Amino acid sequence: MSKPNLNPISWKFSQRAEQLQSSAIREILKVTMRPEVISFAGGLPSPETFPVDRMRAAFDKVMAENGKAALQYGPTDGYGPLRQFIADSLSTADCTIVPEQIMMTSGSQQGLDLIAKVLVDEGAKILVETPSYLGALQAFSVYQPNFVSVEMDDNGVVPASVAEKGEGAKLFYALPNFQNPTGRTLSVERRMELVETCARMGIPLIEDNPYGDLCYSGEPLPKLLNMNPEGVIYLGSFSKILTPGIRLGYIVAPLPLIRKLEQAKQATDLHTATLTQMAVYEVIKDGFLQEQIANIRRFYSAQCDVMLEAMGKNFPEGVTWTRPLGGMFIWVTLPKHINSKELLDEAIANNVAFVPGGPFYANEAETNTFRLSFVTVPPAKINEGIEKIGKLIKARM
Numbered sequence: 001m002s003k004p005n006l007n008p009i010s011w012k013f014s015q016r017a018e019q020l021q022s023s024a025i026r027e028i029l030k031v032t033m034r035p036e037v038i039s040f041a042g043g044l045p046s047p048e049t050f051p052v053d054r055m056r057a058a059f060d061k062v063m064a065e066n067g068k069a070a071l072q073y074g075p076t077d078g079y080g081p082l083r084q085f086i087a088d089s090l091s092t093a094d095c096t097i098v099p100e101q102i103m104m105t106s107g108s109q110q111g112l113d114l115i116a117k118v119l120v121d122e123g124a125k126i127l128v129e130t131p132s133y134l135g136a137l138q139a140f141s142v143y144q145p146n147f148v149s150v151e152m153d154d155n156g157v158v159p160a161s162v163a164e165k166g167e168g169a170k171l172f173y174a175l176p177n178f179q180n181p182t183g184r185t186l187s188v189e190r191r192m193e194l195v196e197t198c199a200r201m202g203i204p205l206i207e208d209n210p211y212g213d214l215c216y217s218g219e220p221l222p223k224l225l226n227m228n229p230e231g232v233i234y235l236g237s238f239s240k241i242l243t244p245g246i247r248l249g250y251i252v253a254p255l256p257l258i259r260k261l262e263q264a265k266q267a268t269d270l271h272t273a274t275l276t277q278m279a280v281y282e283v284i285k286d287g288f289l290q291e292q293i294a295n296i297r298r299f300y301s302a303q304c305d306v307m308l309e310a311m312g313k314n315f316p317e318g319v320t321w322t323r324p325l326g327g328m329f330i331w332v333t334l335p336k337h338i339n340s341k342e343l344l345d346e347a348i349a350n351n352v353a354f355v356p357g358g359p360f361y362a363n364e365a366e367t368n369t370f371r372l373s374f375v376t377v378p379p380a381k382i383n384e385g386i387e388k389i390g391k392l393i394k395a396r397m
């Protein structure tokens, strides 16, 4: 038989897809997967904290006792008992959250995409922090918005900058707790000011809060959600308090928006995996998260201290960095003339890695910045890695 003449297709992507780029971090992670590299680059939680046995037991139990329901299609908004549990955990003395306000998602990353899908038209103004979470910038970019960067300082977003730049904005994307990438926290005093400013200007706030529970001391700070549940879209996630591989998060939003988000999610993936939701409910329903979160806080806090101490010893004068009160990241600012991307090339040649700051900026990048994650590298290696980076910085001073 003669071979048919099958011309290869020349792929012409949609305008939307032409906007897509691989995350700079994922590209760097490929390099840093080499076992000899001490990597402070990843945004991964520490696998030491994953409750593997409990998860396995929960999946077994759900399959044994409720296997048919667990393997069936489920409702788009998610598994009822889990949504009730989340609603209860988010409610405060003067703000009740009901399960109808909650939709489970395949990670909060899906929440970011769905929110933009239902609220953002091409050219819509989205306010973002400076810098902001790269994955959100990526998710929103697909919908071709106009990003406007809002000022931050050590106390988080500057509300006056929102007032100054926010006119006509469709959304403000906020990371109030232990921000990715800077590790900064929005001060308690500023929270109400920010919520009021946005409400006055008619700007819905997205409160993305995957790290909020991971405070090193005291209790988590008040949520913007509880200050104005009608004006805040809240994103929660199990990635940093259980495990990210299960891909489980949720959106809390006012009812009209939740209904629209549900339609968008239906079109995307019908619903998040039933088995996973049931197993997670099984794991957390009797209070396990309290113990789990306490362990992660202790562990991450100790790791953070090791890194801060090593930085104090090894980084020269003229370099500054944040001192996170929780979460997984430290943000470093070098003297203006040092480009962190170039520094990274040298660092990788020396088997140590971080993420250069540039990609975290929606607009003009500060190329003298970088992010360090301190949770996956053991203390001795943190010291070794920071010493190496310190030497490379000194050579460029």
Ligand code: PMP
Binding pocket: 043, 106, 107, 108, 109, 110, 133, 135, 175, 180, 208, 210, 236, 237, 238, 239, 244, 247, 248, 249
């Ligand atoms: N928001 C922020 C600020 C994050 O850091 C991450 C994960 N790195 C996400 C959202 C996405 O998390 P998830 O695993 O829940 O999709």
